[in-house]
Amino acid sequence: MKRTVKEKVKVRNHTLTIFLDSDFGFIIQSDKNEEITESFTVSQKDTSKCVQLFGEIGSFKQVPFSYPKRMELSMEGGAHERMPKSDRIRYGQTWIVTYWDDKFVGLKQLYGELFDLFPMPLFGLKIDLSEVGSNYRSIITWFNSLLHVVEIIEVEGEDCDFRRYLYAMKYLKPWDRLTINAKPSDYWETDPIKFWTDQLYIKHASWLYLKHIKEMESSEIRIWYSNFTDEEINELFCSLKDGYNPYLKTLSFSIRRSANPETFLKDLNATQFCEDAWSFVLAGRRRCEVTYRKRHSEPDLRMFSLTIEKLPRLPLLKLPSLALVNVLESMKFVNLFLFANLSKRMKKIVKENIKIRNHTITPIFKIEFVFVIQSTKNKKRKEYICIYPSEMRAPNCWNYFENIGSMSRIPFGVPHIPDAPSIWTFWNDQIIGMKEMYNEISTVFPMPLTGIRMDLNVFGGIGFLSIVSWINGFNPRIPLIEVEGENCHFQLLYETIEQVFTEQLIIYATPGAYFEPGPLVTNVDQIQITRSRWVQVKHIKSWNSSRIEIEYSNITDKQINEFLRLLKAGSNPNLRKLRFKFMRHLSRETILEGLEATEAEREWRFQLENEEWCAVSYLRLHRIHLGLRELRIDIERKEEDS
Amino acid sequence: MSVENAPVVDVDEAAIPVEKKMYYRFESNDKKEFRVSELAIQQSETLNRLVEAMGYTSEDVENKPAIAIENIDGKTLKLVFQWCEHHKGEAIPVDDGSVPKIVEIPEFDAKLMDIDNGLLFKLIWAADYLNIVQLLNVSCKKVANMAQGKTPAQLRRVYLLPSDEEDEAAKRAAQEAQDPRAREVEEEFEERKRQGGNSFF
Numbered sequence: 136m137k138r139t140v141k142e143k144v145k146v147r148n149h150t151l152t153i154f155l156d157s158d159f160g161f162i163i164q165s166d167k168n169e170e171i172t173e174s175f176t177v178s179q180k181d182t183s184k185c186v187q188l189f190g191e192i193g194s195f196k197q198v199p200f201s202y203p204k205r206m207e208l209s210m211e212g213g214a215h216e217r218m219p220k221s222d223r224i225r226y227g228q229t230w231i232v233t234y235w236d237d238k239f240v241g242l243k244q245l246y247g248e249l250f251d252l253f254p255m256p257l258f259g260l261k262i263d264l265s266e267v268g269s270n271y272r273s274i275i276t277w278f279n280s281l282l283h284v285v286e287i288i289e290v291e292g293e294d295c296d297f298r299r300y301l302y303a304m305k306y307l308k309p310w311d312r313l314t315i316n317a318k319p320s321d322y323w324e325t326d327p328i329k330f331w332t333d334q335l336y337i338k339h340a341s342w343l344y345l346k347h348i349k350e351m352e353s354s355e356i357r358i359w360y361s362n363f364t365d366e367e368i369n370e371l372f373c374s375l376k377d378g379y380n381p382y383l384k385t386l387s388f389s390i391r392r393s394a395n396p397e398t399f400l401k402d403l404n405a406t407q408f409c410e411d412a413w414s415f416v417l418a419g420r421r422r423c424e425v426t427y428r429k430r431h432s433e434p435d436l437r438m439f440s441l442t443i444e445k446l447p448r449l450p451l452l453k454l455p456s457l458a459l460v461n462v463l464e465s466m467k468f469v470n471l472f473l474f475a476n477l478s479k480r481m482k483k484i485v486k487e488n489i490k491i492r493n494h495t496i497t498p499i500f501k502i503e504f505v506f507v508i509q510s511t512k513n514k515k516r517k518e519y520i521c522i523y524p525s526e527m528r529a530p531n532c533w534n535y536f537e538n539i540g541s542m543s544r545i546p547f548g549v550p551h552i553p554d555a556p557s558i559w560t561f562w563n564d565q566i567i568g569m570k571e572m573y574n575e576i577s578t579v580f581p582m583p584l585t586g587i588r589m590d591l592n593v594f595g596g597i598g599f600l601s602i603v604s605w606i607n608g609f610n611p612r613i614p615l616i617e618v619e620g621e622n623c624h625f626q627l628l629y630e631t632i633e634q635v636f637t638e639q640l641i642i643y644a645t646p647g648a649y650f651e652p653g654p655l656v657t658n659v660d661q662i663q664i665t666r667s668r669w670v671q672v673k674h675i676k677s678w679n680s681s682r683i684e685i686e687y688s689n690i691t692d693k694q695i696n697e698f699l700r701l702l703k704a705g706s707n708p709n710l711r712k713l714r715f716k717f718m719r720h721l722s723r724e725t726i727l728e729g730l731e732a733t734e735a736e737r738e739w740r741f742q743l744e745n746e747e748w749c750a751v752s753y754l755r756l757h758r759i760h761l762g763l764r765e766l767r768i769d770i771e772r773k774e775e776d777s
Numbered sequence: 778m779s780v781e782n783a784p785v786v787d788v789d790e791a792a793i794p795v796e797k798k799m800y801y802r803f804e805s806n807d808k809k810e811f812r813v814s815e816l817a818i819q820q821s822e823t824l825n826r827l828v829e830a831m832g833y834t835s836e837d838v839e840n841k842p843a844i845a846i847e848n849i850d851g852k853t854l855k856l857v858f859q860w861c862e863h864h865k866g867e868a869i870p871v872d873d874g875s876v877p878k879i880v881e882i883p884e885f886d887a888k889l890m891d892i893d894n895g896l897l898f899k900l901i902w903a904a905d906y907l908n909i910v911q912l913l914n915v916s917c918k919k920v921a922n923m924a925q926g927k928t929p930a931q932l933r934r935v936y937l938l939p940s941d942e943e944d945e946a947a948k949r950a951a952q953e954a955q956d957p958r959a960r961e962v963e964e965e966f967e968e969r970k971r972q973g974g975n976s977f978f
Contacts, residue, residue, distance in 0.1 A: 406930070408928055408930030408931060409928055409930070414934075447894050447923050447935055448894055448934070448935060448936075448937060449894045449897065449898055449920055449923065449935065449936060449937070450898070450936070450937045451920070451936035451937065451938060452936075452937075452938065453898075454898070454901055454902070454905075454920075455901075455902060455905040455906075457905055457913075458901045458902075458904075458905045458913060458916075458917055461878075461913060461914065461917035462917045462920045462921050463921070464876045464877060464878045464917075465877065465878045465880055465914070465917050465918045465920075465921035466877060466921040466924055467877060467921075467924075467925065468877055470921070470924040470925065470927075470932075471877070473924075473927075473928075473929055473932060474924070474932065476929065477929050477932060477933060477938055477940075478938065478939065478940055478941045478944060479941050479944070480939070480941075480944050481938060489876060490876060491876050491877070492874050492875060492876045493874065493875045493876070494876075494877075510875070510879075512873075512875060512879075513879070516879075535928050535929065535930065537929070547928075549926055549927065549928050550926070551925070551926035553925070556925070
């Protein structure tokens with residue numbers, strides 16, 4: 136049977152990982168789906184357990200084995216699916232346990248047997264130094280004798296012996312990534328260790344000295360909880376400048392204290408390009424950018440992050456003029472905005488050559504104050520200029536200062552969000568921020584302001600009036616203002632309707648409580664109120680709008696009739712369309728009582744005293760909402776006909 | 778089609794194509810010669826007009842000297858013709874007026890432009906000179922993409938853009954170079970300042 140399997144079965148697209156923790160063993164994993172795994176475990180023989188299956192493995196004839204978990208799991212009904220993903224991979228979907236007097240012997244025998252039958256690449260090793268016992272040297276030597284280039288090695292072990300720790304670091308050499316999560320119980324100064332794995336992560340690096348980093352040939356190094364002094368950090372940076380670690384691309388390390396930039400940047404001729412970021416030139420025309428930040432999840436921890444690269448450089452102003460304009464026109468709006476603020480010359484170039492087309496700008500005053508710049512051709516293309524309160528200054532983006540209008544040193548942030556290009560700005564007064572930023576944007580990039588969205592819940596009285604006066608200052612009027620606010624203050628809603636000048640006002644806001652409002656006039660041409668239980672006929676009567684939409688009001692059929700009588704008598708001379716939406720039946724007889732209306736083509740018409748005509752019709756809007764009805768009142772004004 | 782397989786032919790590297798199409802011969806300013814199909818040439822408005830005006834027959838193409846392109850080197854011209862061959866037959870894009878422009882960089886173009894910035898700079902110049910609209914669009918888009926996520930200080934460095942102070946200094950230097958008298962006045966002023974005088978007059 137073994138011969139048949141060996142000859143006929145070729146395992147493809149699978150790799151093998153060795154684990155050495157409380158048990159030893161192998162995980163066989165599919166390249167195509169990492170959740171498809173099988174595992175073979177080498178466990179310590181336990182005479183108390185009754186094992187009934189025996190097999191021949193390598194030179195051992197009667198090796199006890201079992202499928203314990205698989206049977207148990209199937210009985211427990213889906214317990215496997217409830218396991219964390221890492222554990223599922225660890226235990227495998229199919230699990231065979233073999234029992235041995237010596238686990239290491241078992242591991243070697245099982246590996247020989249497996250590899251003989253199903254040769255496949257060895258992908259990784261996971262070793263727990265606290266669990267492997269005094270055999271660690273033999274185990275690592277055996278592992279290194281396997282003729283494979285292993286991609287990943289992870290070393291675990293809480294409070295492990297430092298000699299074991301050093302031995303593992305010295306002799307375990309994966310090709311791609313070495314992760315050392317182990318924590319040595321104590322440590323002493325050691326000679327440098329040569330690392331050439333591409334990525335190196337060391338979680339507990341108290342034992343690490345500067346000389347160790349100098350010898351690391353990895354391109355990506357992450358070190359946690361180091362004990363470096365500011366002087367040592369400076370020495371490290373100076374050695375980088377002199378050409379040490381030529382393969383290094385990123386280095387991050389943390390310390391448990393504050394550091395002094397004057398000390399760690401000494402003699403580097405570094406330029407500060409953000410509040411917490413500097414750059415300096417390295418040998419070989421490379422550049423190193425350093426950030427030094429507090430880590431928010433662990434407030435006493437400070438992180439240094441270094442990125443070394445040959446920065447792309449291209450003399451933009453030496454391009455032919457057509458190409459220069461093409462580059463600027465191809466930039467995202469937020470980049471163009473930053474460009475225009477680089478210098479007077481750049482502002483002039485941008486202003487003279489770039490005319491933003493097919494884009495609109497919408498100020499939004501909600502939990503976030505933000506300008507949304509949106510393409511009219513593709514509504515999904517949006518960019519954002521956000522106005523945050525000062526206390527929200529974001530630590531995880533490039534921070535710097537800009538002068539905006541009359542305001543100096545306004546903190547800016549440039550986050551890298553590819554799908555939503557953004558600039559973050561931080562202001563003591565967000566309303567001033569909105570105004571100043573709008574002036575700055577509109578000076579260089581005039582764009583149609585198609586509307587404003589505001590949430591009444593975010594305003595105090597003063598802020599609100601300030602915004603209203605800003606809105607009313609626009610000439611021509613802003614075409615659309617949308618007002619939101621769940622349980623908003625009724626006074627603010629009331630003032631919005633009375634005070635804003637716009638073509639169209641849509642009110643989605645619902646007042647938490649409302650009092651009996653007195654006369655309420657409005658200066659908007661079209662008004663739509665989507666939650667209008669507070670609206671009464673007297674309000675509609677006082678509005679000089681040409682189109683009014685009232686949804687879900689408490690107005691009765693009799694009150695509608697009263698309004699129509701007023702309309703007939705000459706009220707609301709500008710009104711052309713009035714719409715009521717109700718979730719109830721309407722009585723035609725009550726609504727049209729005394730109006731002398733005649734039926735014509737599914738509508739009822741009556742003449743106003745000024746001889747204009749009014750048509751009333753009634754629709755069921757079940758497709759929008761079951762039970763929804765709309766009452767339409769259309770007035771044919773004479774000047775419209777002419 | 779991969780960048781490597783694009784059918785631009787260096788004369789010294791490959792055989793003449795078997796197809797019965799007209800292949801024009803061009804020579805870069807460092808004397809590298811290329812054969813480019815008639816259809817590929819249509820991507821360049823400049824070259825297209827040039828060959829139309831020349832009215833070459835197949836025999837002329839072989840017998841007459843290669844058409845010299847004086848201000849583009851061989852390395853750049855090879856990229857240009859690889860691009861033209863890959864995109865031959867495609868319509869020349871018409872600007873729809875959107876700003877910011879909507880330009881997608883296809884995979885082939887991205888690989889072709891995976892080059893150092895010096896060469897990218899030359900490629901843009903060549904696309905501009907030869908009036909290859911879409912090549913200019915994609916190469917300019919690549920340059921525009923370098924700005925993403927950068928602060929003003931980084932933008933200055935990436936695009937080598939001078940600050941107001943540097944612009945002022947350059948302007949002064951240019952003025953001085955034009956007007957030697959201005960330099961004398963400046964020096965005299967500095968000298969008086971050194972001597973403790975508050976006013977020039």
